Amino acid sequence: MRDGTATRNKINRVAMELFAEKGVTETTTKDMAAGAGIAEGTIYRHYKSKDELVRKLFLSLYEEQGSSLLEIASSEEDLKQKIADMIARFCQLFAEDKALFTFLLLTQHGQLKQVPDDMITPVVVLRDLIAQGQNAGAIKQGDPDLMAAMVLGVVVQPAVFHVYGRLTQDYKSFTQDLTEAAWGVLGLN
Amino acid sequence: MRDGTATRNKINRVAMELFAEKGVTETTTKDMAAGAGIAEGTIYRHYKSKDELVRKLFLSLYEEQGSSLLEIASSEEDLKQKIADMIARFCQLFAEDKALFTFLLLTQHGQLKQVPDDMITPVVVLRDLIAQGQNAGAIKQGDPDLMAAMVLGVVVQPAVFHVYGRLTQDYKSFTQDLTEAAWGVLGLN
DNA sequence: ATCTATTGTGATTAAGCACTCACTATACTC
DNA sequence: GAGTATAGTGAGTGCTTAATCACAATAGAT
Incomplete structure (x- = not known):
């Protein structure tokens, strides 16, 4: 031992x-x-302290998820499919490990304080992908940071409601609806 | 005294x-x-306890906002305009009283536990409006609870990022973009 | 002016918290 | 098997917290 x-x-x-x-x-x-x-x-x-535990745990898990999304973003699929894959990834994570998903959501509202600026986060991956799609003319114009936030909201907000029992259907079965909504936000139709 | x-x-x-x-x-x-x-x-x-303070304060403010949205929902405007008005209301609230908005967001993630089921909340108002629009054929089909959650996500997620400095532009100036995105989610184009 | 119910005070209390430390248990090295 | 570094223990410590309570101040009623 x-x-x-x-x-x-x-x-x-x-x-x-x-x-x-x-x-x-x-x-x-x-x-x-x-x-x-x-x-x-x-x-x-x-761990030196509870604070260190929280920080290290969060950073490692968050980074893990970020790079998993980065993989999807840099794949050879076409843009629409990448968005779909990312959302499917979210849904799968949520369905398979709700605790992990919920923990990662704690970033919001400062339960866990700021994420380092240079970190690869879901939003950043999404934002870059959107900016890229705008350059290619596939996605409608608009602040890519804002659009990334909106797309994330489409996926995350239902997840939050799901956790609190306001949406009872299996989250994975929402995948298609969430994807179409995200496309709708980006003008990808 | x-x-x-x-x-x-x-x-x-x-x-x-x-x-x-x-x-x-x-x-x-x-x-x-x-x-x-x-x-x-x-x-x-x-207040009998800190817990009572939190609960009463939250419930009163939450209800206040809910009924303010209900007013918009039951106005004589057409559907698209109602959605636009609701989002404008959100943006205005956020711009004018960020503390109030942020406090209300704490519902999420169980910082403040469950809202009573019979309460008039923003999601409920939105959900009923969506169901109504679907019956009239103006909004595309789909679980109205899910769609309400998605629309809320489009508005709330950017607000969260705004609070944490990831979106620096004045939130009110996002109104138009958020509205269009919400329309996109609902197929209201 | 006196009485009384309400509002405000702040030192105090009991409980709960993160964290420590002297100690034990374990397993690898030689 | 002796020596040692690491991992695990749990009673104990000092601090912070929500909540209390005996008391003081205030304002309306009579």
Whole structure:
């Protein structure tokens, strides 16, 4: 037992789930320890502070998702299909790991403070893709940052409502509708 | 000094601003008292607990906004114009009182727990309007709850980014773009 | 002017929190 | 098997927090 990565992974997983469920501040180190089946002190063998835990956990997961979207964006598909693929990716993530999705949503509203400016985030990937499509004349004109935000909203807002039980249908079955809506926003019809 | 409504209003305003700025849990009763220029104990003359303060404040403001949208929805305008008016209302609210808007956004992500099911909320108003438009054949088919969520996302997500400095332009100037995007989502072209 | 109900005060309290530390358990090295 | 570095423990610490309460100030009623 020299390597504590198993424990660390357990901490990460439990922390993510609890954060997604009740928010960062409402989740205590005691909760995490209990959930992971370890002593409270053990958390501090892996992280200097709760704050560091939150930051590192968030950054690693966020980056992971960002680069997964980047892959789609730089594929050989055509533009419409890329948008569709990205949204399908969102829906799949949400369907398969709601806790992860919800945790990542915590960026919003400052539960988790600012994302570093140079980071590859979903919005940034989307924005670049939109700007590119505008240059090619496929997407209608307008501030690409704003359009990226709107497209993200089309996908994220239903997800939020889904989490809170206002949309009961399986989220994955929304994929087609969300995609068409996103196309509608971008004038990609 | 029989009537403490002046004090109560001061508490409400300061609380809302602090909640919007740093979140509910991060705002202490001490912060609120300091901001309102009163003693901590005074808060408890007006509210049984911090939790009650949060709940009552949120519900009253949320309802206020909901009925303001309801007014627009039941006006004599045509459908497209109603959607435009609602979005204009959002943009105006955001431009004029960002703290209020941001506080209302806290509903999302469970910072403020569930809204009572029978409450008139922006989504509900929007959903009914959409269902109505679908019956009249003006809006394309699809789950009206989902469509309402998407339309809301188009407006709210940019607002969130605006708060966190990712969109620097004056939010009001987005009105036209947001409206067109919402029309796009609903197939109202 | 006196009485009374309401509003405001702030030191105090009890609970909960993140974090520490002296200690134990484990597993790799030689 | 002795030595050592790492991982895990959990009672304990000091601080912050929401909430209380005995008291003071105020304003309307009589």
